[in-house]
Structure formats: C-alpha cells, structure tokens
Amino acid sequence: MAVEWSGLTPEIMLHLDRGVRGTLGAQLQEALRTAIRSGRLQAGERLPSSRKLAADLGVSRGLVQGTYEQLAAEGYLTATGGGTTRVALALRQSTVEQVTLSSPVEAGIAFVPGRPDLGSFPMRDWLWAWGEAARTASRSDIGYGEAAGSPRLRDVLASYLQRVRAASISAHDVIVCNGFTQGLALTLDVLREQGTETVAVEDPGHPQMAMHVRRAGLTPVPVPVDAQGVRVGELRRTPATAVILTPAHQTPTGVVLAPGRRQELLRWAEERDGVMIEDDYDSEFRYDRRPVGALQGLAPDRVVLIGSVSKSLGPTLRLGWILAPSHLAPAIAEEKHRSDRGSPGLDQLALTRLIESGRYDAHLRRMRRAYAAKRVALAEALRRHAPHLRLTGLDAGFHAAAALPEGTDEAAVIAAAGRRSIHLHGMRRYRVDRGSEPPAVVFGFGDLSEHAIRSGIARIADLLR
Ligand SMILES: Cc1ncc(COP(=O)(O)O)c(C=O)c1O
Structure with a gap:
C-alpha cells in the first residue's frame, strides 16, 4: 500500500553530488528511478511539489519540473489533478529491482559445485511471500502444525511436481522436510527399521552420501557410474536393497540416467523388492531440452523422490519435500514428528504463496x-x-566435469591452480573407491559471474593443457 501523506509533502531522501560528472538533472532522475524500482517510493505515493523538492535539494524548480516530466514520459510518474505528482499505479512488480546482497570478499575464483547463484536469491519476492504468509496466517498456523507439513504446501507441491517433474502423486504422500539432507536421513531411518541393511551409492557421487548412510546405521556400497549413469549390472552384484541416485543430472559427472538404465533399475527394484532414493537436487535447470521426468513417475511405489529449494532459491531456507510410496510415507512422517515436530510453519506458508503466485516459476x-x-x-x-x-x-x-589428459596428476593441478587463487574440485573427492581412475576436474559455475568464469579459466589455461 502506498503511504498517503496527510497535508504535508513527504520527505524523500535524495542525495545529489555536485562533485561528480553528469548534470544534476540526470542525477535526480536516476535517484528517483532507483527509489521507485527498489520500492522505497511505492505505486501511488505522492511526491513533494516541485517547489518543495527544489528548495530541499537547493536546485532550481525548473530542474525538478523537468525531471518529473521526463519520468512521467517514461511511465514512472503520473501527474494527477491539482499539480500533484505520484508514482505511477501501473508500475509492475517486475520493474522492482533485485535486492543486492553484499558479497564477502572471497579471495580468488572458486568453482564450487552445488552452489547456486546466491546473489540472485529473490529476496524481494521472498519478503513479499513472507508478508503474505504473516498477513493471512490463522491462529492454528502459529501452533504445532502437522509434522508432515502444511496441508496447503503439500497440495501445492503435489501439483507442482506433477506438472514440472511428471511425478505421480497424491498430496498425502508429500512430506515437507528441512532440505534433501533431512529427507534422506528420515528415509534411511525408516528403511533401517523396516529391515534394510545395505544401501548403494553412486561412485563417483556426492562426497557425503556414504557418510549419511553410515550415520543411519546402514552399510554403504559404491556402484560405478559411466556415461549412461549408474551401472545396474554392478548394482545387482551387491547385497543392497536400496540405492541413492541422481538421475536428472548425476553428481558429479553430470550425465543423465539413460532410458535403458531406468528400465534396468525398475527391474532390479522389482526383483530385489528394493527402493530407489531419487535425489532431485537441481532438476529445475535443463537447457537445450525439456527436463527429464522424474524416475519416481515410472515407479511411484518403488521410488522415494527427495527435492529441495536449496538450488532453486537458496540453501539457507532449509525447505524440501519427500514423495514417498504409500507404504513408507506414514512412517517417514512419524519419523519427522519424532525428530523435530515439523518444519517452520510460516516459511512453509511463504513458499506456498511464492509458488501459487507464479513468482517461483x-x-x-x-x-x-x-x-x-x-x-x-x-x-x-x-x-x-x-x-x-x-x-x-x-x-x-x-x-x-572435464576429464584431464591421461597421466595428469589431478592433485597437482588443483594445488597449482589454488596457488593462483583459482579453487577447483578434483574428481577424486567424489570417489568412494579411490583407485587410479582418470583424472578430472568438476567445475561448479552457479555462483560465478560470466566474467569470473572466463578469467578463471584463462588464468589456469596452461595447467589444463
Ligand atoms: C547432489 C546433492 N544432493 C543433495 C544436496 C543437499 O541438499 P539440501 O541443501 O537440500 O540438503 C546437495 C547439496 O549440495 C547436492 O549437491
């Protein structure tokens, strides 16, 4: 809502610097545009009269009038009756500038895999969604909610995942959790209680997956990954009755699980009475083709799909979801209740509003x-x-991932790059079975500017040859 100032002209903090190049008129125009885009001046808000603002800023009245006319022509301002100037009502939310998050001074250029563009967190949209959540929350929303999550969010997630991930779903099978990490821990606890002993993990794979399996009191076994994804023939040779997979974009090789392997996995799960845990961590971002549908859609009774907003919005929110088969969902929800009684309710409502409003998309x-x-x-x-x-x-x-020439000493390349302040991750840190596999580097580029990517690679060009 715009502020309606009664009688008095509003004071707006505008600063003109006479020491810099450029006319005062141009400075004033830019200062007003910025104030409007950033939401400091809101749609419908009345501006000071040109006489008042000119006096406040120590400039001529003609300069302020000229500025108002220019911004009216651009659609930022409108002149209403009685010589009043207001911020245009038709100004759309999308013209509101992104809140700029300050970046810590990070020495060098870090190609960190798994880190999204943190500076692009949609803070303004999140604040709006949080405001909506706070404004519309009921008394019961402030109490202990359902441990499985807000029913509204679960409904919204169910239809979202159906639409975007071709997931097969009913809202009762959605459990809200604190990111993939908690979703996995809850699922593994339930699987252990139901008799699972050994869980297969991709090799190479996320460095912490085997640790999570061990922490749940289970035994991890590595299964190799090739250009088509996890090798199901090798999986069959293990005693595992559950497997953790990244089918949409394998961590760290980036391969997409091939259709043939998907079919083989489904056969393995049927024969073994096994469970596939689908880590759906960055499926939202696919470029040349449509997103590959979730494995869960092919076998909803065999797959536990776990996703989160860590890559799509930001890891700090600690919000995620579990789509579990009906025979596991109640036990996972019960585990969630035992572990923390549910994820923060207002954050869940805010995420609901963000998705419902189209801002998430x-x-x-x-x-x-x-x-x-x-x-x-x-x-x-x-x-x-x-x-x-x-x-x-x-x-x-x-x-x-980029394979280095045969015989390259991966650790030496990474150390030499580090001495030039270019921080790389070697493939070795993702391997469970550390033998003499081909050397490679995993380049994470989500949180780097295009300029940093180009100059980072240029600075280590000789090391990569
Ligand atoms: C492959 C993969 N899975 C899961 C996670 C953890 O996600 P969350 O923040 O939702 O716990 C990460 C985080 O980097 C990841 O890279």
Whole structure:
C-alpha cells in the first residue's frame, strides 16, 4: 500500500553530488528511478511539489519540473489533478529491482559445485511471500502444525511436481522436510527399521552420501557410474536393497540416467523388492531440452523422490519435500514428528504463496537464462584455452566435469591452480573407491559471474593443457 501523506509533502531522501560528472538533472532522475524500482517510493505515493523538492535539494524548480516530466514520459510518474505528482499505479512488480546482497570478499575464483547463484536469491519476492504468509496466517498456523507439513504446501507441491517433474502423486504422500539432507536421513531411518541393511551409492557421487548412510546405521556400497549413469549390472552384484541416485543430472559427472538404465533399475527394484532414493537436487535447470521426468513417475511405489529449494532459491531456507510410496510415507512422517515436530510453519506458508503466485516459476525462468549464459561462458573459455578437454554434464544444472589428459596428476593441478587463487574440485573427492581412475576436474559455475568464469579459466589455461 502506498503511504498517503496527510497535508504535508513527504520527505524523500535524495542525495545529489555536485562533485561528480553528469548534470544534476540526470542525477535526480536516476535517484528517483532507483527509489521507485527498489520500492522505497511505492505505486501511488505522492511526491513533494516541485517547489518543495527544489528548495530541499537547493536546485532550481525548473530542474525538478523537468525531471518529473521526463519520468512521467517514461511511465514512472503520473501527474494527477491539482499539480500533484505520484508514482505511477501501473508500475509492475517486475520493474522492482533485485535486492543486492553484499558479497564477502572471497579471495580468488572458486568453482564450487552445488552452489547456486546466491546473489540472485529473490529476496524481494521472498519478503513479499513472507508478508503474505504473516498477513493471512490463522491462529492454528502459529501452533504445532502437522509434522508432515502444511496441508496447503503439500497440495501445492503435489501439483507442482506433477506438472514440472511428471511425478505421480497424491498430496498425502508429500512430506515437507528441512532440505534433501533431512529427507534422506528420515528415509534411511525408516528403511533401517523396516529391515534394510545395505544401501548403494553412486561412485563417483556426492562426497557425503556414504557418510549419511553410515550415520543411519546402514552399510554403504559404491556402484560405478559411466556415461549412461549408474551401472545396474554392478548394482545387482551387491547385497543392497536400496540405492541413492541422481538421475536428472548425476553428481558429479553430470550425465543423465539413460532410458535403458531406468528400465534396468525398475527391474532390479522389482526383483530385489528394493527402493530407489531419487535425489532431485537441481532438476529445475535443463537447457537445450525439456527436463527429464522424474524416475519416481515410472515407479511411484518403488521410488522415494527427495527435492529441495536449496538450488532453486537458496540453501539457507532449509525447505524440501519427500514423495514417498504409500507404504513408507506414514512412517517417514512419524519419523519427522519424532525428530523435530515439523518444519517452520510460516516459511512453509511463504513458499506456498511464492509458488501459487507464479513468482517461483518466474524466478526459475530468470535463473535458467542466467545459468545458461554462465554455462556458455565456461564451454567457450575451455574451448579456447583447453580445446582437448572433454566436458560432460552441461545439459543441466550448474556444474560440469572435464576429464584431464591421461597421466595428469589431478592433485597437482588443483594445488597449482589454488596457488593462483583459482579453487577447483578434483574428481577424486567424489570417489568412494579411490583407485587410479582418470583424472578430472568438476567445475561448479552457479555462483560465478560470466566474467569470473572466463578469467578463471584463462588464468589456469596452461595447467589444463
Ligand atoms: C547432489 C546433492 N544432493 C543433495 C544436496 C543437499 O541438499 P539440501 O541443501 O537440500 O540438503 C546437495 C547439496 O549440495 C547436492 O549437491
């Protein structure tokens, strides 16, 4: 709501610097545009009269009148009766500028896999959604809610996942959790209680997956991954009755689980009476083709799909979801109740509003464009400086892997790059079975600007050759 000032003209903090280049008129125009875009001046709000503002700023009245006319022509302001100037009502939310998050001074350039563009967190949308949640919350929303999550959020997630991930779902099977990490822990606890002893993990895979399995009192076994995804023949040779997978964009190789492997996995699960845990961590970002549907859609009674907003919005929210088969969902919800009685209720309502309002989709569209440009920057920089490197995993997400020439000492390359303040992650840290596998680097580019990506690769060009 715009502030309606009664009688008096509003004071607006505008600062003009006579010591810098550029006319005062241009400065005043830009200051007003910024105040409007950032929401400091809101739609419908009345501006001071040109006489008052001119006196406050120590400039001529003609300069202020000229500024008002210019911004009216651009659609920021409207002149209403009685010589009053207001911020235009038709100003759409999308013209509101992103809140700028300050960045810590990070020495060098860090290609960190798994880190989204933190500076693009849609703070303004989140504040709006949180405001909506606070404004519309009922008394019961402030108490202990259902441990499985807000029914509204679960409904919204159910239809969202159906629409975007081709998931097969009913809202009762959705459990809200604090990110993938908690979703996995709850699922593993339930599987252990129901008799599972051994859980397969991808190799290479997320460095902490085996640790999570061990912490749940289960035994992890590595299963190798090749260009088609996890090797199901090798999985059959293990005693595992559950497997954790990243089918949409494998961590860290970036390969997409091939259709044939999906079918093989379904057969394995039927024969073994097994469970597949689908880590759906960055499926929102796919560039050249439509997103690959979730494995869960093929076998809803065999797959536990776990996703979160950590990559789509930001890890700090600690909000995620579990889609579990009906024979596991109640036990997982019970486990959630025992562990923390449910995720924060107002945050759940805010996420509900964010998705319902279309702002979540709009943010994803913006981010898809931003990551696509970063991905092009990485591919071009590598093509230019290290044309022999084979890059995999660029179809989706914001990391890709590059195999180094045979015989390269991976650790030495990473150490040498580090001495030039370029921080890389080697493939070795993702391997469970550490033998003499081909050396490779995993480039995370989500949180780097295109410029940083290009200059980072240029600075280590000789090391990659
Ligand atoms: C492959 C993969 N899975 C899961 C996670 C953890 O996600 P969350 O923040 O939702 O716990 C990460 C985080 O980096 C990840 O890279």
